[in-house]
Amino acid sequence: MIPQSQKRYTHYFLIAFGEGFRYNEIADKLKKKKTLDEREKYMSILKNGTLWKDTNGDPIHAHGGYIIFHEGYYYWYGEDRREDFYVSCYRSENLVDWEFRRHVLTTRSATEGYRVRTNIQLRNVDGGKVNLERPKVLYNKKIKKFVMWVHFENGKDYLDAAVGIATCDSPDGDFVYHGHFNPYGYMSRDCTLFQDDDGTAYFISASRDNADLHVYRLTDDYMNVDTLVHRLWQGEYREAPAVVKIKEKYYMLSSFCTGWAPNQGKYAVADSMEGRWSTLTEIGDETTYRSQPAFILQKDGRVLYYGDRWDGEDYFNSSYVIYPLTEKDGKLTMEYADEIEI
Numbered sequence: 001m002i003p004q005s006q007k008r009y010t011h012y013f014l015i016a017f018g019e020g021f022r023y024n025e026i027a028d029k030l031k032k033k034k035t036l037d038e039r040e041k042y043m044s045i046l047k048n049g050t051l052w053k054d055t056n057g058d059p060i061h062a063h064g065g066y067i068i069f070h071e072g073y074y075y076w077y078g079e080d081r082r083e084d085f086y087v088s089c090y091r092s093e094n095l096v097d098w099e100f101r102r103h104v105l106t107t108r109s110a111t112e113g114y115r116v117r118t119n120i121q122l123r124n125v126d127g128g129k130v131n132l133e134r135p136k137v138l139y140n141k142k143i144k145k146f147v148m149w150v151h152f153e154n155g156k157d158y159l160d161a162a163v164g165i166a167t168c169d170s171p172d173g174d175f176v177y178h179g180h181f182n183p184y185g186y187m188s189r190d191c192t193l194f195q196d197d198d199g200t201a202y203f204i205s206a207s208r209d210n211a212d213l214h215v216y217r218l219t220d221d222y223m224n225v226d227t228l229v230h231r232l233w234q235g236e237y238r239e240a241p242a243v244v245k246i247k248e249k250y251y252m253l254s255s256f257c258t259g260w261a262p263n264q265g266k267y268a269v270a271d272s273m274e275g276r277w278s279t280l281t282e283i284g285d286e287t288t289y290r291s292q293p294a295f296i297l298q299k300d301g302r303v304l305y306y307g308d309r310w311d312g313e314d315y316f317n318s319s320y321v322i323y324p325l326t327e328k329d330g331k332l333t334m335e336y337a338d339e340i341e342i
């Protein structure tokens, strides 16, 4: 996207040095101005529930994803289920124009075991693709690596309920896969990561066939779970967790468990990740405005909920939505929006 200042400059250039100052040309210039203004507006507006395109004009494949900010760029990681891809990465300065960077994890990614005993196969026993869902990435200062945690299933049934780990020296390079495991032997499905201000990171995932939601504090290198700090909402079947910290309080959004079909979103609040979490409160409407949480991002004082609008019949027709979240007196509300200006 053209930087705002440059666009303004271009605009003044057109007005001041256009094709002369004859009266009948002024109308023309006004038209040009309007077109520019409209273009500016169009360029920063995302229409929810449509197929968002990258800067090459190709659909963005980044479902169940996550965005991090690193050295001037936002990096968006997400599921890419095409061909032999697993996770793709896009980069943007403005959250609107996304440049495709790389298929950061594929069936051909390099593998490397590490101190945690894992299975490092990126194909199943039949040679088919495994499922890698909801990839999340954090930068770890200690090991100076980007560390990805991703839900792993074997591609044949949905019974592994494990988590896969991968790392990379750069945000958008080829990630090295370090295999999958079940944290402390527990099932681990829909998941997210959350990094607190002091660098402590947490992995949150659905366990016991999705009945409970586990919160694990990670080791300081983010390469393993350190402590299971919570088993939340026993028997309430929460999926798709997403965490945000607002004014020293922690909010966790999640969905109910209905496959690809959207359902009533709920949230809870706590004074710390390891503190006591509230019971669940509804947010949005009975379908979370036709979406399921992917992650929550804060930008310029705004809290933006990113959700997937899955198409259960045709996965590749699934789209994205962004809804603003508002916090007031410890309560969160989600605003429905057809489109969002970023």
Ligand code: DGJ
Pocket: 064, 133, 134, 190, 239, 240, 258, 259, 260, 292
């Ligand atoms: C709901 C999960 O949240 C999605 O990530 C996906 O796994 C679907 N279930 C599959 O039914």
